[in-house]
Amino acid sequence: MSTATPEVLVHPDADVLAAAAAARLLTRLVDLQSHRSPVHVVLTGGTVGIATLRAVADSPVRDAVDWSGVHLWWGDERFLPAGDADRNETQARAALIDALGDALPAANVHAVPGPSDDVPDGEAAARAYAAELRAHAADDGLAPRFDVLLLGMGPDGHVASLFPERSSLYEANLLVVAEHDSPKPPSERVSLTFPLIRSAREVWVVAAGAEKAPAVARALAGDDVRTTPAAAARGQERTLWLVDVASAAELPGADPAATPPVSGPRRPRSEVDPAWTAVEAYVAPLVAEGADAVAVRTAAADAGLPDIAVSSAQGRLLELLARAVGARRVLEIGTLGGYSTWWLAQAVPADGSVMTLEVSDAHATVARTSLAAAGLQDRVDVVVGPALESLDRLVAAHVAPFDLVFVDADKQQLAAYLDRAVTLSRPGTLLVVDNVVRGGAVVDADHPDDRVQGVRTFLERAAADGRVDGTVVQTVGEKGYDGFALLLVR
Numbered sequence: 001m002s003t004a005t006p007e008v009l010v011h012p013d014a015d016v017l018a019a020a021a022a023a024r025l026l027t028r029l030v031d032l033q034s035h036r037s038p039v040h041v042v043l044t045g046g047t048v049g050i051a052t053l054r055a056v057a058d059s060p061v062r063d064a065v066d067w068s069g070v071h072l073w074w075g076d077e078r079f080l081p082a083g084d085a086d087r088n089e090t091q092a093r094a095a096l097i098d099a100l101g102d103a104l105p106a107a108n109v110h111a112v113p114g115p116s117d118d119v120p121d122g123e124a125a126a127r128a129y130a131a132e133l134r135a136h137a138a139d140d141g142l143a144p145r146f147d148v149l150l151l152g153m154g155p156d157g158h159v160a161s162l163f164p165e166r167s168s169l170y171e172a173n174l175l176v177v178a179e180h181d182s183p184k185p186p187s188e189r190v191s192l193t194f195p196l197i198r199s200a201r202e203v204w205v206v207a208a209g210a211e212k213a214p215a216v217a218r219a220l221a222g223d224d225v226r227t228t229p230a231a232a233a234r235g236q237e238r239t240l241w242l243v244d245v246a247s248a249a250e251l252p253g254a255d256p257a258a259t260p261p262v263s264g265p266r267r268p269r270s271e272v273d274p275a276w277t278a279v280e281a282y283v284a285p286l287v288a289e290g291a292d293a294v295a296v297r298t299a300a301a302d303a304g305l306p307d308i309a310v311s312s313a314q315g316r317l318l319e320l321l322a323r324a325v326g327a328r329r330v331l332e333i334g335t336l337g338g339y340s341t342w343w344l345a346q347a348v349p350a351d352g353s354v355m356t357l358e359v360s361d362a363h364a365t366v367a368r369t370s371l372a373a374a375g376l377q378d379r380v381d382v383v384v385g386p387a388l389e390s391l392d393r394l395v396a397a398h399v400a401p402f403d404l405v406f407v408d409a410d411k412q413q414l415a416a417y418l419d420r421a422v423t424l425s426r427p428g429t430l431l432v433v434d435n436v437v438r439g440g441a442v443v444d445a446d447h448p449d450d451r452v453q454g455v456r457t458f459l460e461r462a463a464a465d466g467r468v469d470g471t472v473v474q475t476v477g478e479k480g481y482d483g484f485a486l487l488l489v490r
């Protein structure tokens with residue numbers, strides 16, 4: 001089975017890391033629940049793992065999750081009596097599960113059994129846990145398909161209770177194993193094995209602290225699993241390493257003298273800062289992305305379209321702008337999978353319209369299908385072909401002016417789109433143009449990227465164009481650092 005190459009996100013410190021991991025987990029759960037139930041999450045013990053659960057409990061977004069559709073499992077457990085303070089389960093209950101109360105049914109919490117008459121040793125606990133996994137298996141498999149599997153990592157590079165140099169690292173048949181004489185106390189443990197861990201859709205490794213820097217560097221350099229077990233921690237669809245500055249200090253390119261910043265990102269400005277994602281997750285209830293919008297977004301991803309559509313917060317902004325100007329006729333340049341189109345279509349009245357121009361036949365088909373499934377086929381017209389040609393046809397046909405034009409297409413031609421868009425407008429038409437800041441690159445007159453140069457030409461043209469009044473609003477969020485140009489036609 002092939003697995004996903006690790007992606008690394010560095011956070012300023014352990015607290016921000018835990019908050020961001022919690023926000024990410026909550027957002028993922030809400031997203032997943034829009035099209036799948038139940039959702040299976042594997043918890044981890046350890047400092048960051050438990051801090052993450054505490055942050056989940058403290059987040060108002062936790063109520064956006066339907067916990068009755070979430071099943072919780074553990075990647076490993078210390079083989080200690082139920083209620084022992086050193087059990088990962090006990091710590092997870094104190095951090096999150098108790099706070100969820102009746103929202104999370106007890107039957108959804110799948111703890112590894114502790115010692116009892118029926119479960120005299122770790123092997124018996126491992127067998128019992130494997131049976132529990134089988135009882136919830138997907139499609140006659142041996143275990144549920146885990147949606148997110150969280151792993152902490154020790155300074156020795158262990159994950160779950162799979163320690164360096166142990167035979168359990170190579171277990172190929174069992175889903176769950178017992179570990180005796182663990183190098184980290186307590187000595188008796190039970191752990192999922194790598195075949196099961198690596199069958200998860202997404203594996204997220206969380207690690208913080210300078211003492212973990214060597215192991216983080218070895219794992220991400222692809223060290224031998226025998227010396228750095230974390231090197232084998234990978235998911236089928238995504239492998240995420242959520243680390244702090246201190247534990248990332250030995251990664252290639254890291255500044256060993258770096259101290260965590262008081263605020264702001266440490267990575268290039270165009271990348272996504274976890275604080276931005278956390279805020280986006282926090283405001284998700286206000287944005288209220290509906291199930292139809294999630295379906296449009298998911299269909300685009302499933303069809304393999306690039307992940308360059310607007311975010312839900314930006315989509316909502318488009319909807320609000322269109323409503324604010326009372327738009328009845330909207331023109332969009334650049335449909336992609338129809339996600340921004342969906343938001344714009346929410347704003348126009350039932351007898352209003354959104355015309356959206358898309359150069360790719362394949363993208364247009366995805367968009368049409370999704371928008372029809374959302375019941376918007378009568379309100380949205382997807383026009384296929386090079387946008388400039390479509391625009392020139394509209395100009396030649398003297399169509400009625402549009403009330404709002406949203407431009408999210410090839411940046412090289414933005415100035416030409418501006419020209420056509422103004423021609424197709426009336427005084428008071430609002431033009432919204434996406435991606436005009438580009439991580440700050442727009443200020444670089446010698447930038448080699450012709451998209452940056454396309455934006456610069458457009459902004460210079462807009463500034464000189466006596467037909468519009470405008471501004472640029474810089475934005476941060478899950479789409480990174482960018483911005484919208486807003487132009488009001490005089």
Ligand SMILES: O=C1O[C@H](COP(=O)(O)O)[C@@H](O)[C@H](O)[C@H]1O
Pocket residue numbers: 044045046047048049075076077078088151152153154155159160161184
């Ligand atoms: O013993 C364990 O340790 C690891 C990592 O813990 P940390 O305190 O160094 O973050 C944890 O992932 C595992 O679940 C746990 O049993």
